[in-house]
Amino acid sequence: MFKPWLPFEWIVAIRFLREGRLQTVFILVGVAIGVGVIVFMSALLAGLQGNFIARVLSAQSHIQLLPSKEVTRTLHATTPKEVDAAIVQPPLQRLKSMDQWQSVLSTVRRMPDVVVASPVVGGSALAVRGSASRAISLTGVESDDYFLIVKLPDKMVRGASRLTGQDILIGMELASDLGLDVGDKLRVANAAGVATTLTVSGVFDLGNKGANQRSTFVALRTAQSVLDLLGGVTSIEVTVRDVYAAEVIAQRIQAVTGLEADSWIKTGAQFFAALSAQTTANTAIRFFVGLSVAFGIASVLVVSVVQKSREIGILRAMGISRGQVLRVFLLQGGLLGWGGAVLGCVVGAVGLVLWQHLALNADGTPLFPLVLDPVLFAMALGLATVTGLAAAYAPALRAARLNPVEAIHG
Amino acid sequence: MDKPDVVVRLQGVRKAFNVGTGIETEVLHGIDLTLHRGDFCAVMGPSGSGKSTLLNIIGLLDRPTSGLLQMAGEETTQLADQALTRLRGHHIGFVFQYHHLISAFTALENVMMPMLGAAGFPNREMQERAEALLESVGLTPWKNNMANNMSGGQQQRVALARALAMNPALLLADEPTGNLDTKSADAVFALLRRINQEQGTTVLLVTHNPALGAQCDKTIQVVDGLIQT
Numbered sequence A: 001m002f003k004p005w006l007p008f009e010w011i012v013a014i015r016f017l018r019e020g021r022l023q024t025v026f027i028l029v030g031v032a033i034g035v036g037v038i039v040f041m042s043a044l045l046a047g048l049q050g051n052f053i054a055r056v057l058s059a060q061s062h063i064q065l066l067p068s069k070e071v072t073r074t075l076h077a078t079t080p081k082e083v084d085a086a087i088v089q090p091p092l093q094r095l096k097s098m099d100q101w102q103s104v105l106s107t108v109r110r111m112p113d114v115v116v117a118s119p120v121v122g123g124s125a126l127a128v129r130g131s132a133s134r135a136i137s138l139t140g141v142e143s144d145d146y147f148l149i150v151k152l153p154d155k156m157v158r159g160a161s162r163l164t165g166q167d168i169l170i171g172m173e174l175a176s177d178l179g180l181d182v183g184d185k186l187r188v189a190n191a192a193g194v195a196t197t198l199t200v201s202g203v204f205d206l207g208n209k210g211a212n213q214r215s216t217f218v219a220l221r222t223a224q225s226v227l228d229l230l231g232g233v234t235s236i237e238v239t240v241r242d243v244y245a246a247e248v249i250a251q252r253i254q255a256v257t258g259l260e261a262d263s264w265i266k267t268g269a270q271f272f273a274a275l276s277a278q279t280t281a282n283t284a285i286r287f288f289v290g291l292s293v294a295f296g297i298a299s300v301l302v303v304s305v306v307q308k309s310r311e312i313g314i315l316r317a318m319g320i321s322r323g324q325v326l327r328v329f330l331l332q333g334g335l336l337g338w339g340g341a342v343l344g345c346v347v348g349a350v351g352l353v354l355w356q357h358l359a360l361n362a363d364g365t366p367l368f369p370l371v372l373d374p375v376l377f378a379m380a381l382g383l384a385t386v387t388g389l390a391a392a393y394a395p396a397l398r399a400a401r402l403n404p405v406e407a408i409h410g
Numbered sequence B: 001m002d003k004p005d006v007v008v009r010l011q012g013v014r015k016a017f018n019v020g021t022g023i024e025t026e027v028l029h030g031i032d033l034t035l036h037r038g039d040f041c042a043v044m045g046p047s048g049s050g051k052s053t054l055l056n057i058i059g060l061l062d063r064p065t066s067g068l069l070q071m072a073g074e075e076t077t078q079l080a081d082q083a084l085t086r087l088r089g090h091h092i093g094f095v096f097q098y099h100h101l102i103s104a105f106t107a108l109e110n111v112m113m114p115m116l117g118a119a120g121f122p123n124r125e126m127q128e129r130a131e132a133l134l135e136s137v138g139l140t141p142w143k144n145n146m147a148n149n150m151s152g153g154q155q156q157r158v159a160l161a162r163a164l165a166m167n168p169a170l171l172l173a174d175e176p177t178g179n180l181d182t183k184s185a186d187a188v189f190a191l192l193r194r195i196n197q198e199q200g201t202t203v204l205l206v207t208h209n210p211a212l213g214a215q216c217d218k219t220i221q222v223v224d225g226l227i228q229t
Helices: A008-020 A022-057 A101-110 A143-149 A172-177 A209-214 A220-226 A243-257 A269-307 A309-317 A322-358 A374-400 A404-409 B051-058 B081-091 B107-119 B124-136 B152-163 B182-199 B210-215
Strands: A063-066 A114-129 A132-141 A156-159 A167-171 A185-189 A195-204 A215-219 A235-240 A260-263 B006-017 B025-036 B040-044 B066-071 B092-095 B170-174 B202-206 B218-223 B226-228
Touching: A008 A022, A008 A269, A008 A322, A008 B107, A022 A269, A022 A322, A022 A374, A063 A243, A101 A114, A101 A235, A101 A243, A114 A143, A114 A220, A132 A143, A132 A172, A132 A209, A132 A220, A143 A235, A167 A172, A167 A185, A167 A209, A172 A195, A172 A209, A195 A220, A209 A215, A215 A220, A235 A243, A243 A260, A269 A309, A269 A322, A269 A374, A309 A322, A309 A404, A322 A374, A322 B081, B006 B051, B025 B051, B025 B202, B025 B226, B040 B051, B040 B182, B040 B210, B051 B170, B051 B202, B081 B092, B081 B107, B092 B152, B107 B124, B107 B152, B124 B152, B152 B182, B170 B182, B182 B202, B182 B210
Parallel strands: A132 A215, A167 A195, B040 B202, B040 B218, B092 B170, B170 B202
Antiparallel strands: A063 A235, A063 A260, A114 A132, A114 A185, A114 A235, A156 A195, A167 A215, A185 A195, B006 B025, B006 B066, B218 B226
16 A cells, blocks of 8 residues: 555556566666666775875975075166177076074965975985995974874884984995994085984885985984085975875965965876866766666667557546656656665675785785775765666656556547 | 537547658548547448548547537647646546557556546556456456556456556447457456446447447438438
């Protein structure tokens, strides 16, 4: 018997679908496969990209603020006898401190999208031990903030990520080249040849041989004194909440501070282009799967309208309006889309869980972490329902416009 | 000069098909007809004479090409589809030759359908009325049978109960017994007669069967698109 809370159109739509049995089951399975593929692929891609980005961005900041470059200022001719210089040589970019960096830092930290902003002193130096020496890039950081940007504590192989005044953290390659281990002394000389002796407090692995050879980290003050930049910093490293918005935020920071702000999107343009290409490919696949789902639903409903044309005629004869008939068939489309999507979400989720358990690294850990994002499932449900409604529109219109006389007498 | 008990009035109703094309054919050539409350009238005539077309026009399923048609005091030829649908729902009940129940529903649900369509939501009163109607056609034991799961005579009685659901002033029956065995046909005809007498419902019955025609109060002969009296 009828549920008192179900309106007429819903009652008829549900009954028609139920009566369709095999037809309904087949199209539901079809929609489910489509939605399942979309859910599975989207989650896979989101996991993959998230993993990529996490790997790339765990070793660098999202935005780097640099002092603006020095430019040559030419003197213009002031009298007719003088001429402008024909050749203007670009200036040397000396290592110099950022102007007013404290106020810039507090401005940037106050911006709503910024998570962490950390001052950094960076420059070249020479690591000397006995008769061996290596060129290194010395990075002076405030460990509390900076380690939130570059997760150095997670990358330590030996020792601790402690950075007091006399400590230095070095990469694995440098350690083996210079025969260093935790607790050993290392002399670090600047370009002018002034050397400071530091103690190795830890050895890290950044996952890249070049980086492990060159990168070293010391406390901010230590770097300032080694590089002869007392009280100064050479850059401010920033992380933001939404990594994809980094470029927009960088431009905003640039506008506010007047400094040069480079986002990871700009500096890693190729990497980002690869991500975009993946996203575009996924969108295209989603679009075409969605399209085939829509046509599937539409074709089933077209057949159903033909099958039911006599009953539609009877309904019209007993005073059911065109609008009601239209809604009955629109609802069938929407219900097929929604029902198929519910099944599809289950299929997609099962697929993802299986993937987690079957696609493993050599050590038995999952290839990369997958997140079953409720938003993705909600979107899939919503879109499939809308697709079903849209697909049903043409058949529903046809049903509503049936001439009752012809429909009844066939 | 309408008497208040006029149910439907046709004046000079013509109907042509394929208007404006080379094969335009006029089926009805100017029909004048008035049905009063309580009439029990048979429409007879040879196949192709235009009986069904006339019935469809009276039932507001089809529009006349010209002429006037008054239903429930309203001139209908200029009304929009929505208004016609409403008039149809509230004033006219249909019974067709091939019973035409909605197969996805039970007998009881089929009878509820016109009330449900008009009200939008199901309620207790609808169900009670539908049950009473099914009882009056003697089908209470079969009320929860699916529509297809009944004999032809039973289905036609369900269709009759459904046609009465909105308590229409006019009941249009297009060969309601044409597809039934004699016993079922008699039962359905007796029901029509009883409804007519008990509730004063006007019945217009298309039939080929002269025996049935003879039992009606009035007979209209349609020959070649004209009423012959």
